[in-house]
Amino acid sequence: MSSKDFIQGPAAGLEQDDEQRAEAALLDRLAALPKEREVGSDLWPAIARRLEPVEAPAAQAPASERRWSLRSAVAAMAVAGLASMLLNLSGESPQPAVGGNLPMLSASAEIEYSGALQDLLPLTVSAGSPAPGTPLADFEASLAIVRDAAVAVRVALERDPQSRYLNSMLTSLQHRELNVLKEMARHADDTIAGSTT
Amino acid sequence: MSQHKSAAGSVATDERTAHAAALARWAAPLVLTALAALATGRAAAEDVEHSMALDDDGMVVIKVVKGEVRVEAWDREELLVRGEVGEGSDRLLMEGNSQRREIEVKIPRNSRGVEGSELEFFVPAGASVVVETTSADIIADGIGGELVELRAVSGDIEADAGGERLFAHTVSGDVELESNARRVDINSVSGDIDARLAGEEVDANTVSGELLLIARSLDRGHFESVSGDMELDVALAGTGVISVASLSGDVDLILPGDLSATCEAESFSGSIKSTRGQVEKAKYGPHKTLRFVSGDGSGRVQVESFSGDVRIRER
Numbered sequence: 109m110s111s112k113d114f115i116q117g118p119a120a121g122l123e124q125d126d127e128q129r130a131e132a133a134l135l136d137r138l139a140a141l142p143k144e145r146e147v148g149s150d151l152w153p154a155i156a157r158r159l160e161p162v163e164a165p166a167a168q169a170p171a172s173e174r175r176w177s178l179r180s181a182v183a184a185m186a187v188a189g190l191a192s193m194l195l196n197l198s199g200e201s202p203q204p205a206v207g208g209n210l211p212m213l214s215a216s217a218e219i220e221y222s223g224a225l226q227d228l229l230p231l232t233v234s235a236g237s238p239a240p241g242t243p244l245a246d247f248e249a250s251l252a253i254v255r256d257a258a259v260a261v262r263v264a265l266e267r268d269p270q271s272r273y274l275n276s277m278l279t280s281l282q283h284r285e286l287n288v289l290k291e292m293a294r295h296a297d298d299t300i301a302g303s304t305t
Numbered sequence: 306m307s308q309h310k311s312a313a314g315s316v317a318t319d320e321r322t323a324h325a326a327a328l329a330r331w332a333a334p335l336v337l338t339a340l341a342a343l344a345t346g347r348a349a350a351e352d353v354e355h356s357m358a359l360d361d362d363g364m365v366v367i368k369v370v371k372g373e374v375r376v377e378a379w380d381r382e383e384l385l386v387r388g389e390v391g392e393g394s395d396r397l398l399m400e401g402n403s404q405r406r407e408i409e410v411k412i413p414r415n416s417r418g419v420e421g422s423e424l425e426f427f428v429p430a431g432a433s434v435v436v437e438t439t440s441a442d443i444i445a446d447g448i449g450g451e452l453v454e455l456r457a458v459s460g461d462i463e464a465d466a467g468g469e470r471l472f473a474h475t476v477s478g479d480v481e482l483e484s485n486a487r488r489v490d491i492n493s494v495s496g497d498i499d500a501r502l503a504g505e506e507v508d509a510n511t512v513s514g515e516l517l518l519i520a521r522s523l524d525r526g527h528f529e530s531v532s533g534d535m536e537l538d539v540a541l542a543g544t545g546v547i548s549v550a551s552l553s554g555d556v557d558l559i560l561p562g563d564l565s566a567t568c569e570a571e572s573f574s575g576s577i578k579s580t581r582g583q584v585e586k587a588k589y590g591p592h593k594t595l596r597f598v599s600g601d602g603s604g605r606v607q608v609e610s611f612s613g614d615v616r617i618r619e620r
Contacts, residue, residue, distance in 0.1 A: 243439045246459040250476045250494040257512050257531040261552055264611045268573050273550040273609040277531065284494065284512065288476060291458060295439060 221282045228289040247292040254285045350392040350420060358403040359384035361431040364450070368409040370439045372421025378430040378447035384408075385427040391420035433468075442478075453486065461496075471504075479514075497533075505542065521561070523547060530554040534613075538620065541566055541604040548606075551613040558608060562619045565600030570608040570615050579617040 239245065258281040265274050359365060361382050367374060372391055384406055390397050395411040410422045421441060428434055433450035436443050442460045445453070449467030461478045464471075471486035475496045482491065485503040497514045505524040509516055514533045520526060521540040526547040528537055531554065538559040539547055547566075549556055555575075560568075570577050574591040577584045582597030595617070608615050 243458050246440075246477045253495050253513050257552070260531065264552060264573070268611065271573070271609075271611070274552070274611060277529065277550060277552060280510070280529065281512070281531070288494065291476070295458070 217279060217282070221286070224286050225289070228286065228293055243295055244292065247288060247295070251285065251288050251292075254281055254288060257281055258285065348392065348394060348396075351390045351394075351397075352388075353390055353397055353424075354385070354387040355397075355399060356383055356385045357399070357406065358382060359406055359429055359432055360403050361429040362433075362450070363404045363406070363429065364433040364435065364452070365426070365428055366405070366407045366409075366435045366437075367424075367426060368407075368437045369422055369424060369441045370410065370412055371419065372410075372441045373423050374436055374438060374441050374443050375425045376434055376436060376443070376445045376448055377425070377427050378432075378449065379427045380430060381427075382429050383427075384429075384432075386424060388424035389422060390424070391422040393419035394422060449486070505545075540564065541606070544603045544605075546605045546607075549608040551610045551615075553612045554610075555614045556608055556610055556616065558606075558615070558617045559620050560599075560606065560617065563600065564604070564606075564619075565602065566604030566606050567598050567602045568596065568606040568608075568617065570595040570610075570617060572610040572613070572615055574612045575610045575614045577615045577617075579615075580619055581617065 258278060261274055261278045261281060265271065265278065268274060359382060365384055367376070382403075386397075386399075386408055390410055393413070395413045398407070398409040398411050400407045408426070410424070412419050428448060429450075430447065431450050432448070433452040433454075434445070434448050435452070435454040436445070436456065438457045438460045440459045441457065443455050443457055443462045443464070445455060445462075445464040445466050447465065451469045452472075453464075453466050453468050453470070454472040455462050455464060456472070456474045457478045458476045459478050460475070461480070462473050462475055463481045464473060465483045467485045469486065470488045470490075471482075471484050472490045472492075473480045473482055474490075474492040476494045477496050478493070479496045480491055480493060480498045480500065482489075482498075482500040482502070484500070487504050488506040489500070489502055489504045489508070491498050491500060491507075491509040493511045493514045495513045496511070497517075498509055498511055499517045500509065500519070502518070502520040503522055504520070505522060507518075507520050507523060507526045507528075509518055509527075510529045511533045512531045514530075516528060516530055516533060516535040516537070518528065518536070519538040521538070522542045523539055524542055524545040526539055526545070527550075528535055528548070529550045531552045534555045534557070535549065535551065536557040536559070537549065540561045541547060541564065549558060560566075568582065570579070571594050572592070575593075577593045577595050579595050579597075581599065582595050584593055584595045586593050595615075608617070
């Protein structure tokens with residue numbers, strides 16, 4: 109039974125004393141809930157490996173190196189996309205299904221997201237500080253919008269953690285961030301390296 | 306006599322001087338431009354016009370960083386590109402065959418200061434078209450192959466296009482779209498979206514842009530915004546599904562009076578107002594829900610919001 113059912117079901121039609129008893133029972137039940145939620149396995153080693161400091165390329169690193177990194181980033185994104193696809197395949201709507209599998213799938217998607225982010229960020233850093241009005245400045249502004257939005261969704265999820273559409277929205281925003289970074293890296297690559305053909 | 310000769314000589318000298326001055330006036334800009342181009346390595350703007358075969362079921366991929374790209378359909382199995390390649394651009398790259406053409410304005414190393422290219426493309430009406438730009442605006446008219454894919458970063462997209470699948474994606478650019486493509490996917494980060502669609506499957510998604518959309522024959526529609534407001538004038542064709550999700554953006558959903566669908570709306574802390582059904586407020590907390598069945602209830606409409614206000618009304 110969900111907390112909403114618990115609140116709305118037994119409380120309906122009760123007299124005031126019954127309501128107070130139900131409220132007390134609810135508070136007791138809330139107090140008995142664990143303070144932290146355990147996941148099935150220790151995910152930290154995998155996360156830590158992916159979050160190892162990446163040696164940022166020098167500002168004028170050869171274009172070939174950056175393109176190699178871009179390829180690996182795109183590969184990482186493909187994995188992230190696959191993880192997301194698994195999420196989306198679990199229901200008829202584009203939203204991930206809620207249930208026992210969601211936390212593990214979300215953790216997996218989070219790890220791949222972090223990995224792709226670590227791969228992509230150095231590529232965009234090499235572009236330097238963008239001048240106002242340039243495409244890179246647009247990218248930066250858009251990234252800030254996406255990241256702020258993701259923070260807002262995470263805050264909302266803390267208040268409503270079982271929300272399917274908020275979980276879906278967060279996944280969607282992570283994809284957007286990676287896509288913007290990928291475009292940004294591609295643009296930086298084109299701008300700095302110039303035509304190669 | 307000598308004075309006469311001297312006067313004649315003086316006239317001749319004056320004429321030579323005048324010619325030289327005229328020549329200098331005429332040639333100086335060219336010489337200076339050439340010297341400047343040599344000094345800066347920048348190519349001058351170039352007018353182009355090229356025509357090549359392209360099958361009606363072929364594909365053209367167009368890549369332009371800056372400026373404006375216009376794509377129009379015509380009834381010839383031919384691709385025509387004309388316009389101006391911006392000053393400082395490297396060259397206009399044209400590759401491929403009659404099944405697939407790729408046209409790209411190449412830019413040189415350290416391309417700062419490159420001027421925008423203004424290019425117009427005429428493509429076979431049935432050809433697939435992919436346009437990728439950075440800040441260049443994309444204007445498409447009448448195209449409608451199996452795939453129409455329009456992507457810009459800060460450039461705007463303005464399209465009247467059909468076909469099987471249509472993608473219009475921007476980061477900060479606005480999207481203005483009229484389409485009868487069967488499947489449409491519109492996506493922006495901060496750009497506004499204004500779309501009138503006759504397709505069956507529509508996904509429209511923005512982070513902070515506003516979404517204004519009319520789609521009245523939907524089989525499946527998914528509309529999502531984080532903080533941008535949405536005004537959706539939609540209708541289902543038969544047993545379709547429409548889902549709307551918002552974090553803090555307001556949702557204004559306009560449905561037909563003869564709708565046959567089960568409608569559900571839910572908001573964590575925003576308000577819900579509806580001309581149909583009764584809004585239920587949770588006994589504890591701000592949570593609100595709405596459910597009503599219209600007609601035979603065969604379709605499904607679902608609206609979810611966290612803090613954005615939801616309004617549902619009949620057309």
